[in-house]
Amino acid sequence: MADTEKEVLLEVKDLEVTYGTGRKKYRAVNRANFTIYKGETFGLVGESGSGKTTIGRAIMRIIPTSGGQILYKGQQINGKISRELDRKVIKEIQMIFQDPQSSLNERAKVSYIVGEGLMNVRPDLTPAQREEKVRQALLDVGLLPEFASRFPHEFSGGQRQRIGIARALIVEPDFIIADEPISALDMSIRAQVLNLLRHLQQQRGITYLFIAHDLSVMRYISDRIAVIHKGDIVELADAEELIAHPIHPYTRSLLSAIPMPSPRRERGKQLLIYDPSIHHYDTNPPAWRQLRDRHWVLCNEAEAKQWME
Amino acid sequence: MENQTPILSARNLHICFNLRGRVLHAIRGIDLDLYKGEVLAIVGESGSGKSVFTKSFMGLLDANGSITEGTIDYFGADDGKPVRLSALKKEKDWLKIRGREIAMIMQDPMTSLNPLKTIGDQIAEAVEIHQHLKGRAAREKVLEYLRDVGIPDPETRAKQYPHEFSGGMRQRVVIAIAVACSPQILICDEPTTALDVTIQAQILELLKEMRVKYKLTIVLITHDLGVVANIADRVAVMYAGDIVEIGTADEIYYDPRHPYTWALLSSMPQMGVKGEDLFNIQGTPPNLFAEVQGDAFAPRNPKALKIDFVKRPPYFEVSPTHKAKTWLLDPRAPKVEPPAVVQRLREEGI
Numbered sequence: 001m002a003d004t005e006k007e008v009l010l011e012v013k014d015l016e017v018t019y020g021t022g023r024k025k026y027r028a029v030n031r032a033n034f035t036i037y038k039g040e041t042f043g044l045v046g047e048s049g050s051g052k053t054t055i056g057r058a059i060m061r062i063i064p065t066s067g068g069q070i071l072y073k074g075q076q077i078n079g080k081i082s083r084e085l086d087r088k089v090i091k092e093i094q095m096i097f098q099d100p101q102s103s104l105n106e107r108a109k110v111s112y113i114v115g116e117g118l119m120n121v122r123p124d125l126t127p128a129q130r131e132e133k134v135r136q137a138l139l140d141v142g143l144l145p146e147f148a149s150r151f152p153h154e155f156s157g158g159q160r161q162r163i164g165i166a167r168a169l170i171v172e173p174d175f176i177i178a179d180e181p182i183s184a185l186d187m188s189i190r191a192q193v194l195n196l197l198r199h200l201q202q203q204r205g206i207t208y209l210f211i212a213h214d215l216s217v218m219r220y221i222s223d224r225i226a227v228i229h230k231g232d233i234v235e236l237a238d239a240e241e242l243i244a245h246p247i248h249p250y251t252r253s254l255l256s257a258i259p260m261p262s263p264r265r266e267r268g269k270q271l272l273i274y275d276p277s278i279h280h281y282d283t284n285p286p287a288w289r290q291l292r293d294r295h296w297v298l299c300n301e302a303e304a305k306q307w308m309e
Numbered sequence: 310m311e312n313q314t315p316i317l318s319a320r321n322l323h324i325c326f327n328l329r330g331r332v333l334h335a336i337r338g339i340d341l342d343l344y345k346g347e348v349l350a351i352v353g354e355s356g357s358g359k360s361v362f363t364k365s366f367m368g369l370l371d372a373n374g375s376i377t378e379g380t381i382d383y384f385g386a387d388d389g390k391p392v393r394l395s396a397l398k399k400e401k402d403w404l405k406i407r408g409r410e411i412a413m414i415m416q417d418p419m420t421s422l423n424p425l426k427t428i429g430d431q432i433a434e435a436v437e438i439h440q441h442l443k444g445r446a447a448r449e450k451v452l453e454y455l456r457d458v459g460i461p462d463p464e465t466r467a468k469q470y471p472h473e474f475s476g477g478m479r480q481r482v483v484i485a486i487a488v489a490c491s492p493q494i495l496i497c498d499e500p501t502t503a504l505d506v507t508i509q510a511q512i513l514e515l516l517k518e519m520r521v522k523y524k525l526t527i528v529l530i531t532h533d534l535g536v537v538a539n540i541a542d543r544v545a546v547m548y549a550g551d552i553v554e555i556g557t558a559d560e561i562y563y564d565p566r567h568p569y570t571w572a573l574l575s576s577m578p579q580m581g582v583k584g585e586d587l588f589n590i591q592g593t594p595p596n597l598f599a600e601v602q603g604d605a606f607a608p609r610n611p612k613a614l615k616i617d618f619v620k621r622p623p624y625f626e627v628s629p630t631h632k633a634k635t636w637l638l639d640p641r642a643p644k645v646e647p648p649a650v651v652q653r654l655r656e657e658g659i
Contacts, residue, residue, distance in 0.1 A: 186354045191578070220581040
């Protein structure tokens with residue numbers, strides 16, 4: 001499918017996010033550019049401190065941006081926006097968090113945790129209708145409606161993560177930002193949650209921004225993947241393309257580190273370590289270049305030549 | 310594994326916890342020989358008892374837990390006399406084992422270091438207690454260990470505090486402290502779970518180097534079968550307080566026999582085919598407060614046999630190094646094909 005045929009849901013242009021002020025300023029995200037199409041799963045991979053969560057939060061309007069634009073359905077949603085648009089964004093963009101232990105209010109019952117968003121977004125509903133919606137949301141994520149009257153501590157990690165997903169789903173969002181939704185879960189539970197997210201996407205056409213540090217999960221779940229390193233998006237391509245033909249040395253090092261369940265392959269494994277000092281960006285600054293079909297890399301001319309050989 | 314001298318043996322080990330009057334049967338009769346110089350990976354879900362099992366080697370069970378049956382013997386002591394770990398009661402006796410004979414690395418390098426002491430002091434503490442070095446000699450030794458675990462510029466780093474180190478570097482420091490006790494056995498409890506993928510691979514490399522340099526026997530606990538393929542000589546799969554399958558790494562990955570091992574391998578996202586569902590294990594692990602009937606995995610196994618619900622399977626030997634507790638290996642059992650992912654892996658192994 002050509003890019004032009006797909007409907008753009010979210011566009012990030014030259015996004016910059018800085019923390020702190022004056023001399024203590026720290027640039028967490030540096031000129032990030034990407035587009036997310038409707039109905040796809042867009043993966044954002046990077047190690048801790050790379051700024052991947054910051055991007056997610058900037059889109060959610062939790063963190064103020066310091067430069068660039070975020071366009072949602074063609075409208076700018078960063079910076080000062082009208083109240084109406086703010087409400088719309090809150091309703092249509094939801095988030096799933098990493099740690100199901102700390103992201104649920106320990107003192108609230110599941111019915112409140114899941115239904116809270118509705119009070120804000122759908123004030124027209126009666127309590128009975130709201131309760132019905134909560135029941136439905138719990139069923140959708142594979143939990144029993146009876147769970148509504150329980151407290152979070154009564155659930156296992158996988159169930160808690162499902163509660164978190166139900167909470168995001170209940171306001172019928174178009175776009176979900178999933179920030180490491182499975183890294184705190186056990187192996188067998190991971191599969192359950194990944195399957196659930198995929199099914200929900202198929203049924204409702206939800207678009208995901210999937211943030212993780214693990215490329216192996218990304219390969220499975222994402223349509224396109226962006227790799228971010230220290231605030232710079234260094235490579236962006238279709239998932240299969242990126243795995244088969246990684247160009248940027250950082251992506252290569254990430255790929256080389258994926259643990260595979262195969263002792264023979266692992267024994268012959270060559271671990272590539274990325275050394276940022278190979279770049280000479282003070283004299284020859286990098287730019288965002290398309291080196292292969294739908295495959296973008298941050299590099300300067302000399303590197304482009306060298307890496308493509 | 311040519312010369313297999315056991316350094317630690319558990320025989321019919323049962324561990325129970327008392328929780329408000331109720332008894333939780335956490336370990337249900339484990340037999341295990343740990344061989345000198347090997348890397349044994351213990352794989353299982355949370356709650357399978359893998360941490361409890363290894364903590365019992367060091368007398369670190371919580372106060373409400375105890376070994377109710379069976380024995381643990383340690384054969385690595387300097388004087389060559391076996392030590393019956395399961396019979397040790399006094400804290401004084403345990404201090405001879407902890408650190409000196411068996412050391413442990415915890416999952417979270419953020420919480421296992423003292424934030425108020427410099428890195429150098431924390432390693433020096435281990436050096437002073439276990440190697441009886443003092444002053445300058447101890448400091449020299451500390452720098453040597455820091456160099457060994459790959460920390461650049463050790464002179465400066467030794468004077469820094471844990472908060473000045475990144476997660477991977479902290480885990481390296483924890484490893485340095487552990488080897489500074491010069492133990493025989495190093496137990497690593499999820500050493501890489503809290504780390505980034507690239508750092509994780511580097512820490513595993515480091516463990517491999519340390520194993521050769523300090524002649525360590527390593528027990529690696531993890532819930533991720535992918536992580537250990539690289540480093541493990543043998544893999545033990547734990548489920549509901551029991552080792553359900555054990556074998557060399559090649560045997561477990563390329564020729565697994567227990568349905569639970571199949572399920573674990575098939576649910577890995579690495580093995581997933583895009584656009585298809587990942588295999589997922591239905592249900593939850595059994596309630597260990599109640600007595601488990603038959604094969605503990607049977608209720609979650611869609612292809613379970615009738616006998617699985619009635620009688621607990623014994624070990625069936627697949628090869629001298631490979632055994633599994635499943636009735637599928639009984640000669641009378643029907644032939645059940647392993648799932649597609651397992652067959653794909655098997656082809657890779659040939």
